[in-house]
Amino acid sequence: MQFVFIYNIVSIMDITLSLSQAVAQVLKSLYGIEAEAESVVLQDTRKEFKGDYTLVVFPYVKQARKSPEAVANEIGAAVKELLPEVAGYNVIKGFLNFEIADSYWSRFVGENAEDSRFGLAKTNPAEAPVVVEYSSPNTNKPLHLGHIRNNLLGWSVSCLLEAAGANVKKVNLVNDRGIHICKSMLAWKLYGNGETPESSGMKGDHLVGKYYVEYDKHYKEEVKKLMESGVEEEQAKKDAPLMVEAQSMLKRWEEGDKEVRDLWEKMNGWVYAGFDETYRRLGVGFDKVYYESNTYLLGKELVQKGLDMGVLFRKEDGSVWCDLTGDGLDQKLLLRKDGTSVYMTQDLGTALLRHNDFGAERLIYVVGNEQDYHFKVLKLILGKLGFEWADKVYHLSYGMVELPNGKMKSREGTVVDADDLMDEMEKTAEEMSREHGKNDELPAEEQQHLYHILALGALKYFILKVDPTKNMLFNPAESIDFNGNTGPFIQYTHARIRSIVRKAENSEFGILNSELADAKNNSEFRIPNSELTEKERGVVKALHALPQTIKAAAAAYSPAMVANYAYDLAKAFNSFYQDTPILRESNPEVKQFRVQLCAFVANALKNTMNILGIEVPERM
RNA sequence: GGCUCCUUAGCUCAACUGAAUAGAGCAUCUGACUACGGAUCAGAAGGUUGCAGGUUUGAAUCCUGCAGGAGUCACCA
Numbered sequence: 001m002q003f004v005f006i007y008n009i010v011s012i013m014d015i016t017l018s019l020s021q022a023v024a025q026v027l028k029s030l031y032g033i034e035a036e037a038e039s040v041v042l043q044d045t046r047k048e049f050k051g052d053y054t055l056v057v058f059p060y061v062k063q064a065r066k067s068p069e070a071v072a073n074e075i076g077a078a079v080k081e082l083l084p085e086v087a088g089y090n091v092i093k094g095f096l097n098f099e100i101a102d103s104y105w106s107r108f109v110g111e112n113a114e115d116s117r118f119g120l121a122k123t124n125p126a127e128a129p130v131v132v133e134y135s136s137p138n139t140n141k142p143l144h145l146g147h148i149r150n151n152l153l154g155w156s157v158s159c160l161l162e163a164a165g166a167n168v169k170k171v172n173l174v175n176d177r178g179i180h181i182c183k184s185m186l187a188w189k190l191y192g193n194g195e196t197p198e199s200s201g202m203k204g205d206h207l208v209g210k211y212y213v214e215y216d217k218h219y220k221e222e223v224k225k226l227m228e229s230g231v232e233e234e235q236a237k238k239d240a241p242l243m244v245e246a247q248s249m250l251k252r253w254e255e256g257d258k259e260v261r262d263l264w265e266k267m268n269g270w271v272y273a274g275f276d277e278t279y280r281r282l283g284v285g286f287d288k289v290y291y292e293s294n295t296y297l298l299g300k301e302l303v304q305k306g307l308d309m310g311v312l313f314r315k316e317d318g319s320v321w322c323d324l325t326g327d328g329l330d331q332k333l334l335l336r337k338d339g340t341s342v343y344m345t346q347d348l349g350t351a352l353l354r355h356n357d358f359g360a361e362r363l364i365y366v367v368g369n370e371q372d373y374h375f376k377v378l379k380l381i382l383g384k385l386g387f388e389w390a391d392k393v394y395h396l397s398y399g400m401v402e403l404p405n406g407k408m409k410s411r412e413g414t415v416v417d418a419d420d421l422m423d424e425m426e427k428t429a430e431e432m433s434r435e436h437g438k439n440d441e442l443p444a445e446e447q448q449h450l451y452h453i454l455a456l457g458a459l460k461y462f463i464l465k466v467d468p469t470k471n472m473l474f475n476p477a478e479s480i481d482f483n484g485n486t487g488p489f490i491q492y493t494h495a496r497i498r499s500i501v502r503k504a505e506n507s508e509f510g511i512l513n514s515e516l517a518d519a520k521n522n523s524e525f526r527i528p529n530s531e532l533t534e535k536e537r538g539v540v541k542a543l544h545a546l547p548q549t550i551k552a553a554a555a556a557y558s559p560a561m562v563a564n565y566a567y568d569l570a571k572a573f574n575s576f577y578q579d580t581p582i583l584r585e586s587n588p589e590v591k592q593f594r595v596q597l598c599a600f601v602a603n604a605l606k607n608t609m610n611i612l613g614i615e616v617p618e619r620m
Numbered sequence: 621g622g623c624u625c626c627u628u629a630g631c632u633c634a635a636c637u638g639a640a641u642a643g644a645g646c647a648u649c650u651g652a653c654u655a656c657g658g659a660u661c662a663g664a665a666g667g668u669u670g671c672a673g674g675u676u677u678g679a680a681u682c683c684u685g686c687a688g689g690a691g692u693c694a695c696c697a
Contacts, residue, residue, distance in 0.1 A: 039637090046640065056639055058677065068677090094677085095640060138697080175697065292697095319695065328623085329693095336695045343697050372624065373692055399626090400690075407690090436659060466633065471626075471690070478632065482659055484645040485633080492659050499657060552636060564634065567644085578661045579653090620659080 012107055015085050015100055016042055016548070019053060026078040031064040031071075044541075050090055051097025052541065058094045068094030102532045105540045109593070112543075113600040119546035120607060121165030129167045131358050132158045134366035135284070136173045139271040140180040141209035143278050145408060145416040145474060146368070149401050149463050152613060154366040155284040156464055156559040157396065159611045164554030169358055172286045173350060176268055177293040182249040184208050185263050186242065187215035197270050203277065203419065204270025218242055281422055283456065283613050288357075290350065298349025299341055302385060303334050311384040322381050332377050347378055348385070355389055362392050364557075369397040369469070396557050399471035401463075416474070425455035428480045429488075439620065450617055454488050457614045461487030464612050465563040485567050487614055490605060493570040494616040497602040500582055502618075504595040507583070530590075535576035539597060542572040546604055550611075559612055566608040573601045 020040040027033040027040075045051040057072045064071045069091055076089035076096050087101035112118050134154020137143060143151075158168045188195070188211040197204045219242045226236035237243065252260045279285060303320055306312035312334060314320050320335040334345050354363060365375065375395035382390035400407070408415045429451040433439055439447055462479045466472040482488035532540065546565070553561035582598060585591040606616050 041637075041639095043636085043639085049640080054640085058639070061677085093640070178697070180697085317695095333695055338695085340695085342695070346697090368691095369625075370691055371697095374697095376624095402690090432659075438657075438659090462632095469625090470633090473632065475632070478646070481646070486645085486659095488659065489645095492657085496657050496660085503656070548636095556636085560634090561636085564644090571644085574660060575662090577656090581656075583656045585656095619657085 012104070012111060014544075014547070015083075015104055016053060018083055018085065019055075019079070019098060022079045022082045023055060023075060026075050026082070027060060030074055030078060031060065033060055033063050035060075045097050049092060049095075049097055050099065052100045053098045055096040055098070056094060057096055061094070072096040102530065102537070105532055105537060105544070106530060106593070108544055109540055109597060109600060113596045116603055118543075118600070118604065118607070119550055120163045121550075123162055123165055123167050125167055127167045128361035129169045129358050130161055130362045130364060131169045131171055131354055131360040132161070132364045132366065133171045133173055133354075134158075135279075135286070136175065136367070137275065138175045138178075138180055139205075139208070139268050139275075140184045140212045142203070142205040142274060143418040145401050145418065145421065148282070148418050148421070148459075149398060149472075150366055150368070151279070151282055151284045152460050152463050153396070153398055153468055153559065155282075155613050156460075156562075156611060157364070157366065157468075157557050159613065160550070160554050160557075160559055160562060163550050163607075163611050166361075166554075169287045169360075170285070171288045171290060171354065173290040173292065173295070175292045177253065177264075177296060179246060179250050180212070181264065181268070182246045182253065183215040183219075183242075184212040185260075185267055186246050186249055187211040187218070188267065189263070191218075197273070203274045204272070205274030205278070206417075206419070208267050208271050208274075215242065215246075278418055281452075281456075282418070283615075290353075292346065295350050295353065296341065296346050298353060299345035299347070300335070300349070302348050302352065303341075303345060306334075306381075306385050309386065322377075322384065324377065324380060327380055329373075329377065329380070332381070334381075344374070344377065344381070347374075348381060351378070351382060351393065352387070355387075360389075360392065362394060363389075364394045364396050366396045366398065369399055371395070372397055394557075396468070398468040401472055401474050404473065404475055416476070421459070421476075422455065424476075425459050425480055426451050429454040429458070429482075432482055432488075433620070442619075450620060453615045453617055454482070454491060454620065457487030457491050457609075457616075458482060459487075460612055460614050461490070461563060464559045465567075467560045468558060487609075488620075490566050490570045490609060491614070491616050492620060493574055494602055494605045494609075495618060495620045496577070497573065497598045497605075498618050501595060501599045501602060503583060504598075533576075533580060535572075535580055536594070536597065538572045539569075539576045539601060542569045543600055543604055546608070562608050562611050566605055566612075569601065569604060569608070 017037070019042055020037040023040045023042075024035045024037040027035050040055070042053045042055055045054045055072075055075065057068055057075060060075075061068050061071050066074075072091040072094060073096075076091060076098070079098070080086045080089055085101050085104040086098055088099040090097050090099070132154060134157075135147065135151050137147060154170065158170050162168045188208070191214055192211060195207065197207055200207060202210070219240055222240040222242055223233070223236045226239060227233055231239065249260055253264060303312060306322070307314065307320065312320055312322050315337075317337040318339070319333060319337040322332045322334055324330060324332055332344060333342055334348075335341055351363065354360065367375070372395070375393070375397070379390050379393050379395075382393065402408075403414060403416065405414070430447075433447070433451060433454070439450060442450065458480060463472070463474075465485065482492075542565075546569075549561060549565045553559065553565075580594065582591065582594045585594060609616050
């Protein structure tokens, strides 16, 4: 427990930690119960009862051999004796409610309000990094709503892990080759008449996507014709001239045919320009981008190694397999009979590459839950190949995004395009803002920026507030709502607070004066016995919970926990703000404290929203 | 069909490793000091946590069965 001592010098110790330790200690001395401090569960006291933190004593009554009330009372008395911060306690049935002294809360505010990084851990760049892969798009069509969830999650989980102290590297693995790209290329060659993003004014990724659709249209016609002439459907799908041509194109690509490669590079270039634009608008980015055209041959050596080790086997036709029946799964193909590799082969190779590139402490893959099986197998095979880091591979498996009328299907045109969606949200943000008419005096450029921030705030919050592992429903009408549990609600709260703080800073009273700075060095800092109002305490307790919230959210890879926290904090503040005078307060000391509390909340909202990739405006 | 996951208020979501009367928002209804910024706040109503059993002092949470939904089971990625 050495760290406790150090914490005490740097700042006051988190009362919940002190309480857990005190309870553990008391359990031992009173009843001889051995309990780790971490195993002592404290929950927030429900608001209908008096107190701040609650210990449920039922787990201990058996060993204590007393009634729950008696146990609770004894623990309460002993802990109060131990910790001066505990002002009192009350017992209701088996629930022991600790009441924390206001002096603790005041001191907590005094010591942390000015810390712009409150709740955020420092990262150590020398530490082995956590590599987060996300996005990983195909280059034959533009990004859609499903990609948006992926990108927002990937970005925000990266920020979250950083906030918890990890050294994070974000990577993207672009699927830039394969039959699907050839389809777009072929259709463009046949029907494109040399159309370019410049000539058409179309965004590159959309242009390429257009020809992917074009291919599908003509291909279907061909299949239909063949079937009408008596060919079986399955055969028709293989024999359709367009399919034959696309296959041949892929083959020529692999052979390095100059014409095919040139076209491929040209069209991929269009797509990348388009993606860059979308990424920029979404506010996401990467430390390193891998291209599958460079990595798709990787993994073959691993397969050879696996054969040598005897963990893989070759069938008569020459194909190579991994037998996972011992793990309750099937056999998995790793090399086709013609020696070419499959998805899994590549992924084995890129995992090793990434491990070697970064010396990673963890490899996180942000990939939809439709690939649960794939990653289960990937980890198993890596383990069989003798890589002890196989268990550092973590599949951050997120749920599907559904629309009110079911799944998105590209063929049925029910896909929500990422760029369109952002356009739509920005338009709505502009309309809402104009309606409120509070930003009419801002320069046009700032107005546009504001609409962008609000639109993306709404979109990101809407998606990130849902537990990543769960499927979610995306209702376009609700996603652009700006009231209630939404991004703009929190952004608005921030803007209002900043308005107060600006006024305070400009006023003759000068809130951040030297008196305050001096007082910070004083252990008896700040009106130790002054009483807080109910609403003030609510806000302070919410702030106090930030560091542990970030820790828990990072451990669960859940930006949703951060989103819900930000919302709770904003609500606590709004409730406080509604009926508590701040600048109107006549007692200067109280006024100063409240302004300080405002600045503290604004900063916490900003930091938590930033973890979600959401900016907060100064005014809106 | 096998395997995996899901089912909480009319709708969208919470509820940390089992704990007090299951919480928010939207929608509905009612109210708020001449706004320190009303994109706010206060309140009402809304639930047999899919169904049936079981374990436990205590279950939305753990176990079993059933019903409904999703995903997956490619020499696609």
